[in-house]
Amino acid sequence: MSDTPTAILKSLPSVDRLLNTDAGRDLVAAHGHAATTTAIRASLDAWRNRIREAKSPPPDPSAILDEAAIALDDAAQPALRPVFNLTGTVLHTNLGRAYLPEEAIDAIADVARSPSNLEYDVDAGRRGDRDSHIEDQICRLTGAEAATIVNNNAAAVMLTLNTLALGKQVPVSRGELVEIGGAFRIPDIMTRSGCTLVEVGTTNRTHLKDFTGAIGPDTAMIMKVHTSNYLIEGFTATVPETELAELCRSHSIPFVNDLGSGTLINLENFGLPHEPTPMDALRAGADVVTFSGDKLLGGPQAGLIVGRKDFIAKIKANPMKRALRCDKMTIAALSAVLRLYANPDTLAERLPALAALTRPQSEIRSLAERIAPTIAARLGEIANVSVIECASEIGSGALPTRTIPSAGIAISPAGQQGRGEGTALKRIAEALRALPKPVIGHIESGAIVLDLRTLTDQTGFCAQLDRLELKA
């Protein structure tokens, strides 16, 4: 009789009794009384269900507490955590874009740990301006008269539109009505910024006369948007920036250029394809230029707005600026990253984004050859592991059609063609993602490809492969 489900249920220890064991007290010390009580209750419930379904003999109290401990440990893990981005997209928007140099991380820690002179002028002993810490740096690097920063480039575009074109019209070429991932669409941004988009030209061809014809008494400015993530090819025409700038000047309206990524260096000097810089845009006559902090610039999430002093002053005075302003940690990190730009000779070593983008294929290939045997040792029985050449993308909408030759590891299920192959691939991908520091690759022609361009921690990567577990 004593092992009927009812008898077993009755014999289960109470929550209080479990809390008062040594293991229970340890859990309370680590996780607090309330969370531990809840976890023990949940564990008891799970055991009760299993006993009712006659699937379980009477559990040992330690087994009940072990289950509670696992749940408590899981809940204590941060939800936001590091991963290995081996997708082949260097600045991956879903994986946090640029990762920061140590100098920036130290700068973040310094201002996070202590009060700082964020809005305090130490020399004068009075209130200061948070932008003052980086405005000079940005101006020196871009050649702009003035600069300000906000939370991201989407905010930079909205704030610029809302300041310079509220209630008025903004002509934009139909070829530049971009959608960046994550719901950033130029027509919607225009509406939400309080202006009216005037579409000009056609998808493939826009001429100066189209803009000239669109300008009227309600035109506030002309905006150019960098077609970050697509290319219009074939029978095309765009209006040179210098001509748009000239047209704006003749109507005394500002010419605004949203560069999207923007980079503060000539990428061609680093063997990479050219991406327009804010310096180019300003030289071509833009009055205001906006770009991201965490795309090719390689810094923290931020939106930089540079240009003419009077326009920047207006932008800074917009009450929306207060809502979109950067946090002190962002300012500290961005300033540290911009300091690295002061010495372009060491930039490719010290700025992780640029280091990854300029890493030679031969070096990546050697890394792949060193690592492949470790992966093969783990997966050898179920998968073919080989070193391959692949192509990295820059990502974040920069240079969408250009790739960089890279190398990596292809893992394909062994002895399975066709039917079972997809499932086997999915299982391996899942196992890689289930590692303590998840490994994210991409699937290409029946294999999981791990592009090693962005792998810097070889030791950490290999060490955790012991824990690769393939579920049956």
Ligand SMILES: *Cc1c(COP(=O)(O)O)cnc(C)c1O
């Ligand atoms: C990426 C991008 C944005 C948005 O920048 P975030 O920093 O992601 O907010 C805006 N415009 C263009 C052209 C872009 O490429």
